[in-house]
Amino acid sequence: MRRVLGTLVALFLAVPAARAAVVAAPGYAVHTIATPGTVEGGVVRQGDTILVGQGPGFTAGAQSVVRLDAGGPTTVATGFNSLGGFDLAPDGTLYVVDNCFTGDGCGTTVTGDTVYAIPDALTRTTAVTAAGQEVVPAGTIPFAADVFVAPGGALLVSDAVGNGAGRVVKVVPGMATNLISGLDLVGGVTRATDGTLRIVDAVLNPDFSTTGKVFEYKLDGTPLGTLVSGLAGGFAAATDSAGNVLVSGISASGSSKVIAVAPDGSVSDRATGFAFSGDIFFDSARDEALVLDFGVTHIVAICRDQDGDGVCDADQEPTTTTVSTTTTTPTASSTTTTTLPCTSARCALDAARTSAACAGQSIPAGLTEKLTKAETLIDEAAASPDKKARKLRLTVKRTLKHAAKAATRAAHGKRAKLSPGCAAALKAATDRVAAGL
Secondary structure, eight states: OHHHHHHHHHTTTOOOOOOOEEEEEETTEEEEOOSSSSSEEEEEEEETTEEEEESOOOOOOOOEEEEEETTEEEEEEEEEESSEEEEOOOOOEEEEEOOOOTTSSSOOOSSSSSSEEEETTTTTTSSSEEEBBBOOOSSSSEEEEEEEEEETTTEEEEOOTTTOEEEEEEEETTTEEEEEEEEEEEOEEOOTSSSEEEEEEEOTTTOOOOOEEEEEEEESSHHHHHEEEEBBBOEEEEOOSSSSSEEEEEETTTTEEEEEOOOSSOEEEEEEEEEOOOEEEEETTEEEEEEEOOSEEEEEEEEEOTTTTOGGHHHGGGOOOOOOOOOOOOOOOOOOOOOOOOOOOOHHHHHHHTTTTTTOOOOHHHHHHHHHHHHHHHHHHTTOOOOHHHHHHHHHHHHHHHHHHHHHHHHHTOOSSSSSHHHHEEEEEEEEHHHHO
């Protein structure tokens, strides 16, 4: 856990108590995602891939970053001391902060108190070491708490110094400058739906409790006011699909909870019963928040569950209605030849790949692999019992969604591999197939 706020966690947990079950607010459900070790620091997800910190708390060189995907757990970075928040850049670089350095009490360290870049975090098969991946020199940000990748690629890193010396630092390779100052135990940094920043800040009280606020700023650091104040703590932050700011680290009768702060400043619980709710990430594709609790070997997921059946809406088979119509067409004396449209998913996807829009172009191997996987799973679902078939179709939909994103990415950048027209044709085909499942 992070150094200053980690002390608060220890105080919060000083009185032993049985770990309560995490309970979601009405309209939401909770499930857990197992991790190889005790969670630490931050968590992010893209598609079916999760990146999460793990290891013993506040120990020199003992923490790591692990990728969880269909291939199982893969360690992508090692040698951290006290991981804080994570953020994933569009190019697949994972940025993480570490807030312990030699002399801070975690042992003799090689690096620390800064922000790190882990390249190709979604795909790499070998681990990098923390030392050598610093974006700015070790010791630059002594109480680094969270990192946010701003539009344009600059990093915004919160530095939870406390006593009015807390700040948000703007980091570009090799240089860190103060963007916002005069804060206290500043934690989570997130971007609101209107493009401005929401920043969690907490003040340490004489009884060692904390009182939190959520401040509003422009991206250039200009203050816009306070969204909410008087919170019973405040740690990390994320913005959900409805524009609410989710805030963790809120104390609640001997446990901890995650709250949702609406754009008008009103507050409601999102989930209760954590030992100490730490880093939080919102996955808009699944309408789901991922939260790290204290001292556990799993990630807590809080998903939308509008029908209250305990199953995430994202995991339910959509209900479809088929309407049959009969059309009578008078017989004409002329004769025409008609090419029948594709009636199978495999045909539709093959037709897109061989369409005029993609003529003469080589479809990237990764994209081809996703399309082939989807075709194979569709065939398997057709021959499977109903329960297994439903699960397979959900996997197909996720695979097609990833394929559509891959097609769109392949048409962008200086080294685009596909034309925009081909990417559009492939995306349209994946969308049609997914809609028909």
